[in-house]
Amino acid sequence: MPVNPKGEAVAPATASKVRASAQKGKRRLRASALVAATAAAVLALTACGGGGGPEAKSADGKVELRFSWWGGDKRAQLTQEAIAAFEAENPNIKIKPEYGDWSGYWDKLATQVAANDAPDIIQMDEKYITEYSSRGALLDLSKYDVDTSKLDEAALNAGKGEDGLTGIAAGINAATILANPAVFQAAGVPLPDDKTWTWEDFERIAAEVTAKSPKGTYGAAAYGTDEASLGVWLRQNGKSLYTADGKLGFEPADIKGYWELLKQMSENKAVPTASEIVEAEAAPLDQSGLATGKNGMAFWWSNQLPALEKAAGGELQILRFPSKTGKAEDAGLWYKASQFWSASSRTKHPEETAKFIDFLTNNVKAGEILLADRGVYPNSDVREAIAPKLAKADVKVVDFIGAIKEELGEAPAAPPKGAGAIQEIIKRYTSEVMFNRLSEEEAGKKAVDEMKSAIGA
């Protein structure tokens, strides 16, 4: 190999230059690594920081109220129409809507309340109403001008607690099973008679639909991802989710059978596999198995039928829950306040806020717009007045609520403080059982322990 005589002389010079610049670069890197490390660590702590937004200012004498709810597109559209009707009657009050999905709603509300930036009117759920009212976050509406004389007694009582009337029921609904007749028809299986069916029937029929349907379609969706189905199960076994004094109303042994049946149904393909159940959980209403024709039956609240029919593009049928005895009056159903209208205790305009809640509750115009989207109207006058206006799907819901009236069980105790965490616990331990990570006994014991500590009882 020929050696370049100049090479030796040139190379060291270049090398030292390169090395010098490389060293400089490395030192800079070392220093910046430190800075970056500190900065990143600091970010870990501040990621959750946040501040309140600007207060609602009344410009040109107008009062602006903020109103937040959860729900899908259909509800957003109807609610905004109702707001427009209210604003037309009350030109001095402007309502600013804030809405989103159920999943993010509660995180956002908790943050807003903590930041002293709560919306004036809050759509509230029974799981959280005690949490918020016992901590003084909700206004006692009985002190303001909201007419409750026409409300059904049960609906009115649902919003009453130690801290006064902190919520007014927006609608009445019931836990149901919705069936997609198209799936049954394609499988050549007749729809069940929901007045006489038992859990065994439910399992057998669902398995039959699965067997006669294309791959990926199941006779029924799984329960165990909600607390309503557990509530029904416990009631049918003489227990309840909660007791009247705010404790847990059941023991590990009571939840065992609930999971045993579910697991058995998954094994004989009446309901989907564990993985599919987890995936289905995350799907919004429009993409749920029932709406996409992948499930013959699924567990939903009665007021969700119209939205689900719209998503499914066909008719659905409402069924009672199966019972242990095959008697409809043993199904243990109850009327639930689907949602509440609540007001922030820190609202600057309690009178106007109450006026809007009164409008939503008692004004026929509001009723004609909202119809049965949030359940059956608890105000009997409004309910009658809007009856002719109801769409076919709404009529089904109203009729069902009427039909089960004589079969209802005792009204369940109100969920105590901390009840918002229960659903997530049920879901998690259903997964543990379905993936064979815990036995039904172990899961029951752990779940009950966790639930007890969540509601502080």
Added chain:
Amino acid sequence: MSAIGELSTMTRRKGPMSKEEKKANGRDNKAAYVFLLPWLVGLVAITVGPMLMSLYLSFTDYNLLQPPEWVGLDNFVRMFGDARLHNSLRVTFTYVLVGVPLQLGVALLIALVLDKGLRGLPFYRSIFYLPSLLGGSVAVAILWKQIFGTTGLVNQVLAMVGIEGPGWISDPNTALGSIILLHVWTFGSPMIIFLAGLRQIPVMYYEAAKVDGATTLQQFWRITLPMLSPIIFFNLVLQIIGSFQSFTQAFIVSGGNGGPSDSTMFFTLYLYQKGFGQFDMGYASAMAWFLLVIIGVFTAINFIASKYWVFYDD
């Protein structure tokens, strides 16, 4: 201040400072503070302030709705008995200890390939960097969910060769692995840094090695790795810190609940659930400080260990 400016003041400092000099210095300082002000306000208002607040809250029982109540070390003591927290630590450590080395390995490998002087290098560099820009985003996490679903792309491909794949993200045995894969896929930013580092290694070392008959592998072990070790160290520190704090992917892929069966319940996700889902902000604040300590310890270990393997060419 430029290096030359620094030098000139240093030489002048030999004697006592004259009045004018002090004045000028003061003016300079004032000007510096004025320029610093926007950053300083930001630091105090959105970093130091909330940090001190969270330190205070970590010693309280704070449910977001009522004023915090002082409980001393209760929150920290509770952490010892919280099985879900221990599980979240296990998940997070697995993610960091598996995901970071894998990601850096891939990044280095791709950087080595790109460093070979490929035609159209800027194009490839951009393509490989793209996932880094997208990887932390909500959209990609949603896409990931689709690809790894029971009937997703991966299983469709597997079905073609007759394998029935699991529900990758809905099965507790594979869910965390899927998220680690998402992390590895975002190897772009360490790759760019590696590439810059590779460019700084003087070519003459390789030439000399070649003359001595060293193989490519020997060159990699004896030249590339030691010369690159400061860059590897830098990437390691950054990625470990970042990974301990990762949140978005797990939040979106699991639908916010860290499921199935808490298998993707990252520490940060549990912290978020405690704070905002269960009205336990005092405990969540304590968790945040615990995470800071963990990250601090890991970073310290990193710096101490670096003495034994990081080669500074000086």
